[in-house]
Amino acid sequence: xxQLVESGGGLVKxxxxxxxxxxxxxxxxxxxxxxxxxxxxxxxxxxxxxxKSKTDGGTTDYAAPVKGxxxxxxxxxxxxxxxxxxxxxTEDTAVYYCVTxxxxxxxxxxxxxxxxx
Amino acid sequence: DIQMTQxxxxxxxxxxxxxxxxxxxxxxxxxxLAWYQQKPEKAPKSLIYAASSLQSGVPSRFSGSGSxxxxxxxxxxxxxxDFATYYCQQYNSFPYTFGQGTKLQIK
Numbered sequence: 173x174x175q176l177v178e179s180g181g182g183l184v185k186x187x188x189x190x191x192x193x194x195x196x197x198x199x200x201x202x203x204x205x206x207x208x209x210x211x212x213x214x215x216x217x218x219x220x221x222x223x224k225s226k227t228d229g230g231t232t233d234y235a236a237p238v239k240g241x242x243x244x245x246x247x248x249x250x251x252x253x254x255x256x257x258x259x260x261x262t263e264d265t266a267v268y269y270c271v272t273x274x275x276x277x278x279x280x281x282x283x284x285x286x287x288x289x
Numbered sequence: 290d291i292q293m294t295q296x297x298x299x300x301x302x303x304x305x306x307x308x309x310x311x312x313x314x315x316x317x318x319x320x321x322l323a324w325y326q327q328k329p330e331k332a333p334k335s336l337i338y339a340a341s342s343l344q345s346g347v348p349s350r351f352s353g354s355g356s357x358x359x360x361x362x363x364x365x366x367x368x369x370x371d372f373a374t375y376y377c378q379q380y381n382s383f384p385y386t387f388g389q390g391t392k393l394q395i396k
Binding site: 233278 | 323325332333334335338342344345376378380384385387388389390
């Protein structure tokens, strides 16, 4: 069974940084392309970015609102995906979901990041 | 970026009704479309992938169809647990994009 468990969310001040993690199991993580999606309170869903598997180049792609501020990385030895959030703005307040495709789409339960002074 | 437009934005229906939600893409996306159900304070739940393939464990009253730019999600006989918000998502090209959501409410 595919499981994705996010952690590391919390309250951070504008301009600050935070790293959230996603522990994966139930599929071959090393071969998977992994993504982050966010949802601001009361709003719709927004794709943040993705990282390809190392065999597919291991490259990252980001949505325009976060490019240059957020960094996605992976540790295949730990089956873990990371999202480093920097230069945070109040508009980055959202639940952040870890997502992958393994014959269909799978989502974690999300972790809340609140940016507020 | 590919724009995804869902209609209607909200819908009132009764238990037992058949409902259809439409999703249009601003350019062709082949069959690379997914549908999700989301309830308040919960993560989205995958219903359909590849436009018409039912996610394992999802009831057969849910079905998807379409290709290219026009897609539909149909719920054949609404159950009380189906009242939620539904989203479509294209994964043909990055950034993957979502529709704005359709809120299905009890009439």
